[in-house]
Amino acid sequence: GDSVTQMEGPVTLSEEAFLTINCTYTATGYPSLFWYVQYPGEGLQLLLKATKADDKGSNKGFEATYRKETTSFHLEKGSVQVSDSAVYFCALIFVPGNQFYFGTGTSLTVIP
């Protein structure tokens, strides 16, 4: 069935380090792909999205490219900040079926 597999955490990085959080998916069609973020004490919020193959979503210095050939949507940021410390969730929405799947989340801690 459709699913999302996300890199396990927790991840601890020093400020200004490069970040990659891996996300791969299994789907029988062509889903839309998302990254959501949950900052400490806050609700989930959309970080970026891509709706078709080769699309690149970007926001707040984060990027992810929809790779159909590798069924991946890895999240990257060139230089992380302490304020990026949060839990990151990869998600896919597959239509038809109208089902929504989230990964298990990856906790990121950035230390000064």
Added chain:
Amino acid sequence: DTGVSQDPRHKITKRGQNVTFRCDPISEHNRLYWYRQTLGQGPEFLTYFQNEAQLEKSRLLSDRFSAERPKGSFSTLEIQRTEQGDSAMYLCASSTGTGFNQPQHFGDGTRLSIL
């Protein structure tokens, strides 16, 4: 934009009792979603509404669960005869439009604990 509001924030109840949660979406949002999240896991989709119509239900939504959105505004999620396994955070989200590419705005959730 006052955000998605969920009530109560916490609910503690004994096994076998019924519980009801409420979600007030962002006012102009016509879509409303319910999710369940357990510790260390991502949100699991339960159901969603387009206005007052419930258009999709997950296999996770057993017969003990029922959701309504009678006037296309707020929604309630009821769990009957609660079980230990129902302990989780219940999240509500809302979005605009008729497609699925619009961002979902999440509430802070209702944490349910079954004694």
